[in-house]
Amino acid sequence: MPSNNTSQTTSEKNESNSDQPTVRLRGIGVSAGIVMGRVLYFGQELESVPERELSQDEVESEVSRFQEALNLSYAQLEEIKEHVAEVLGEKDASIFDAHMMLVADQVIHDEVVSGIREQRRNAEFVYKDVVSRYTEALQDMKDSYVRDRLTDIRDVASRVIRNLQGDEVQEIHQLSSPRVVVAHDLSPSDTASMEHEQVLGFITAIGSRTSHTALVARSSGIPAVVGAKDILKYAVNGDFIIFDGNRGDVIIRPSEEDVSYYEKRMEEQDHWFRNIEKEVALPPITLDGFRVQLSANIELPEEVENIKKSYGVGIGLFRTEYLFVNQSELPTEQEQFEAYRQVTQEILPQSVIIRTVDIGGDKFLSHIQTPNELNPFLGVRAVRFSLAKPDIFMTQLRAILRASAYGKVRVMFPMIGTVEETKSVVAYVKEAQNQLRDEGYDFNRYLDIGIMVELPASAMLADQLAPHVDFFSIGTNDLIQYTLAADRANPEIAYLYQPSHPSIIRLMHNVVRAAYDHGKWVSVCGEMAADPVLIPLIMGMGIHELSMSSVALGPVKRLIRRMRMYEAEEMLQSVFACETSDEVYQLCEQFVQERAPELLPG
Amino acid sequence: MEEEKTASRTCRLNNKLGLHARPASVLARKANEFEAEIRIALADGGEEVNAKSIMEIMMLAAECGAELHVTAKGEDAEEALDAIEQHLTNNFGEE
Secondary structure, eight states, rough: OOOOOOEEEEEOOTTBBSSOOOOOOOOEEEOOOOEEEEEEEEEOOOOOOOBBBOGGGGGHHHHHHHHHHHHHHHHHHHHHHHHHHHHOOOHHHHHHHHHHHHHOOOOHHHHHHHHHHHBBBHHHHHHHHHHHHHHHHHTTTTOOEHHHHHHHHHHHHHHHHHHTTOOOOOOGGOOOOOOEEEEEEOHHHHHTEEEEEEEEEEEESSSOTTTTHHHHHHHOOOOOOOOOOHHHHHHOTOOOEEEEEOOOOEESSSSHHHHHHHHHHHHHHHHHHHHHHHTEEEEEEBBSSBBOOEEEEEEEEHHHHHHHTOOEEEEEEEEEEGTTTTTTTTHHHHHHHHHHHHHHHHHHHHHEEEEEEOOTTBBBSSOOOOOOOSSSGGOOHHHHHHHHHHHHHHHHHHHHHHHHHGGGGEEEEEEEOOOOHHHHHHHHHHHHHHHHHHHHHOOOOOOOEEEESHHHHHHTTTHHHGGGSSSEEHHHHHHHHHTTTTTTTTTTTGGGOOOOOOHHHHHHHHHHHHHHEEETTEEEOOOGOOOGHHHHHHTTTOOOOOEGGGGGGHHHHHHHHHHHHHHHHHHHHHHHOOHHHHHHHHHHHHHHHHOGGGOOOO | OOOOOEEEEEOOOOTTSSSSSHHHHHHHHHHTTTEEEEEEEESOOOOOTTTTTTHHHHHHHHTTOOEEEEESSTTHHHHHHHHHHHHHHHHGGOO
16 A cells, blocks of 8 residues: 655744754644654664774773673563563564564674774774674665564664664653654554553554554554655654544644644543543443444454443454464464453453454555565455465464353455355355364354455445345445445555545445345445444435444444434435536535534534 | 584575564574574674674574575584574464
């Protein structure tokens, strides 16, 4: 996915606390919320270090200074390792074993010590020189997975250098006051090493909606902007910064006008959230008595606790990519089983729909060689990947089935386009059930099987797919992208990505009719369900099950409680006459304006 | 002076991601348990590296399936090779 839609303007306004100009950047807003705070740079760049010539009698004390810095670095890493082991477990903490080994590496140690003695140069200069020889050699290797090793080496080397220079190594889990974490990118062990209470927000230079930073940010409710390309060029430690995790705007060293503008917006947001929260416990029932089934989409099991506590709804879409992406090894059946069981048990008495892995497109595994596809979104993605890798697919199905013995589980397959694929995935489920039965495992033998309808092909073919499955879930993001052939991350054609386009409404309506003709149920789990303005449209089609990210549950419920089902059905009739998505959107907006105007963006 | 024992063998690397930081650290830690000097090179050519140095191991651009030539020199050379071979072929205890 292109993530370089960064634009930037600078203004000459000076700030009272800084002589540097204000800088405005735009990245991709991936986790909503407005944040103001000071920057903490979280980086692995090798800073430039001063070169100093030593006199002969300084040499040995320089050698011991180097050894002390190594000892200190080792001890710091040991402490981080313990912290991460507590938060994430031993397996994820083991990367710090590797970092500790790098600090303790005898070859590097010997090279640096003899370098200090022979060149009579200061330790940081020699150390950086030695490490750079290795990093440069790695940099020349073309494999991206080999280059990943650079991150580990730079991370360690920059720690040693900071310790040599007597700079306080800012440990993110020991911050005295919350900060905005600014980085090139963040890995799972990076985010695990942070106390989330100490993090006001994340801004990274690279990334997309599905990168690790975005995932962690959304699941922990931390605002974030990714893909802010030039952030490292302009923002330094301690800079005051404002960003909007919804729109993707970032302002480094903002002017007074900026500050007061955003303060006002933060107040409005606060007020709005408090209002919504008051209604969280009320049921999602329309004024004419229709009860709508609301549920939440999750990307990480940690989200369940809050969803259960704050909203009391089930999980309509449990994305399982996190188990596969950014991991050095494929997840085992047991690991997957434990993750699925945890969510299944925690969400009880509600149910969970587990979606098999959607890899490909913009999400790739680091441990499987994926062919370079000219057009990955039209390539080996989602269920096509699963069907091409039967061992990985079976492992996941077995884990899901085993979890089904512990609560209310349903399984769902992404990107189905044909009847053959549908029959094939159903056969795999049966095969997994047979295996588990022979091995004596418990599982739900009547497990509901559903498919995501997110290709125009499956939307058109819904009547022929329906007999093979128990339910449909319409994935609007991809349905829109594939129907209108528009990548919404491409700013040049983002205008074509239109959720209210008449073609989308016709396709969705077709799916709903086919499902009901065959006595199957249908839900919507794309972002369309999270936009209150489009809710009357979806409900007017007869869809009464909506799954969305948890932050949208409040606003959507507010509208449901202020509208009547038959009014939405009436509105849909006028929608069918519309030629453009603007016309449709205006009808919807008017509908919401008359019932819950506070839901419309100000 | 007694002549030092030297032994060598060729093993296949089965780790899916190759010798990235984690398996490299396991390998280096294991190598450091032995007295013998242990060196590794890609069997089809390339520079030999010190198996006791995680940094040098990471420099081996060894991918999954690569054949590695391991040489050990010293009293416990054979034992060292057994241990290294076991780690390489059994994925360092990872799955």
